[in-house]
Amino acid sequence: MRLTPNELPAALERGLAPLYLLSGAEPLLLDEAVDRVRAAARDGGFSERSFHLADARFNWGELYTDACSQSLFASRRLVEVRMPAGKPGAAGAKVLKELSGAVPEDTLIMVVAGALDRNARRSAWVGALEKAGTWVDAPLLSAREQRGWIRDRLAGEGFQPDEAAVTLLAERTEGNLLSARQQIDKLALAHDPGPLSVDAVMEAIADASRFDVFQLGSAALGQDLRRTARILAGLRRERAPLTLILWVLVRDITTLADLYWRTARGDSLPSAMGALRVWSSRKAEFRSALKRHGARSIRRLLVRSARADQVIKGARPGEPWTELQLLAFGLAEPHRMGADR
The missing domain is CATH 1.10.8.60 (Helicase, Ruva Protein; domain 3)
Structure with missing residues (x-):
């Protein structure tokens, strides 16, 4: 079953599905959907939770073993897996299809992805998850x-x-x-x-902060490290919301990634920018960033974004402001991510 974010609350009131696929390019709507499923799971007695980050090095066998193993405390479990790139690969697709065919008793599986491209949306693994449970998609709003x-x-x-x-x-x-x-x-x-x-x-x-958080992405895309550091320091002094700062960076990183992949498959850059609704005032910034970033550095930025999200939410040890600075500096200069083109 496929739902919009607005339809999810009523569906959760009627009862929990055994499996959820949550995807979309709109971060706030996606995060709210994730929070709603987690809350409903807690209310439904799923007191234990395990988390998996499915990056390029992820062992999908670990997810299968975890999902199929019984809890040591005989409690109901929520098994959550995040896919920053939105593509599980052949091994991941196989595991997800197998799990969708027989979700273990007293286990709720939640797969969280970003925006799914056309091929992913038509893939067998997405079809299997949708058939077995509930797919909530949160696309960008017009x-x-x-x-x-x-x-x-x-x-x-x-x-x-x-x-x-x-x-x-x-x-x-x-x-x-x-x-x-x-x-x-x-x-x-x-x-x-x-x-x-x-x-x-x-x-x-x-009355908003004088260190405008929306200038941070522009400073990083413009390769202005000094300005990027100054804005981050100002936001930190004023205790700006960490989730908002991360949203701004992730928004620009995902836009950069979409532009790269669209042009790599043959779309013209003006056409790609038009399809992604890039503001005229920001086109030069993205054009400049595309000259510095390639497939490898973009993938590293996506993985680093997922890591920062975990640290901010307390799901992973680390210092949130350090993660945000590493992410912003990596957007400005690829070599700071330890990746070349």
């Missing part, structure tokens, strides 16, 4: 859908926004739903429910 999402979130906080307020918030956050949610949370703290004017939104935006 500009119209983003405004609708902002309008619905404001309404959920009790606001009745005018159209100018919605439009301003959408333009300021440039399609970044995580940033839009942060601004909406600030508005909810500062204003009582009721009519919401464009002036109130402008006031909230003006």
Whole structure:
């Protein structure tokens, strides 16, 4: 069964599926879907959780063994696997198909991927997971859908926004739903429910950090290490949300990766940028970055992104700000990731 993120809460209330595939290019909607499944699993008695990061060196046999083994504490288990690249390879596809054919009793399997390309969406392993459980896909929202999402979130906080307020918030956050949610949370703290004017939104935006988090990706793509370090230091002093900073970097890394793979298969760069809705003001940054990065360094950036996400969420030891700096510097200069073209 395939669902949208909006349809997932009602489906979870009706009961848990034995298996979930969560994918999509919209990080906030994807993360919210993951959190909803985890919460529903906890409420359903799945008190034990194991985590696997399926990077290029991952041994898929370990996942199969873990999923099929009985818990030492005789509890129900959630087995989660993350695929940063969205492609399990032949070995992974085989394991996922085998698991979808017979999910062990008292085990819930959750496979989390990023955006799936056309071939992946039509693959046998995706078909097997969808047939055996639930596939929740969170694609990028169009500009119209983003405004609708902002309008619905404001309404959920009790606001009745005018159209100018919605439009301003959408333009300021440039399609970044995580940033839009942060601004909406600030508005909810500062204003009582009721009519919401464009002036109130402008006031909230003006109060944003002077070290604009959205400048971080531009500094890194522009290979300006000094500016990148300065912005990160300012964000750290002001205790900016780690998840927002990571979102900004991952957004630009995934866009860079998509541009690389599209042009590698023969698409023209202008066509690829148009398909990915790259802002005119940022085209030069991505064009410059594509001259520095190749397949190997891009893959390393994706793996490093997944690592930073784990560290920030406490699923892996490490210092979050160090991970963010390594990721930003690696985006600026590939050799800092220990990878060449």
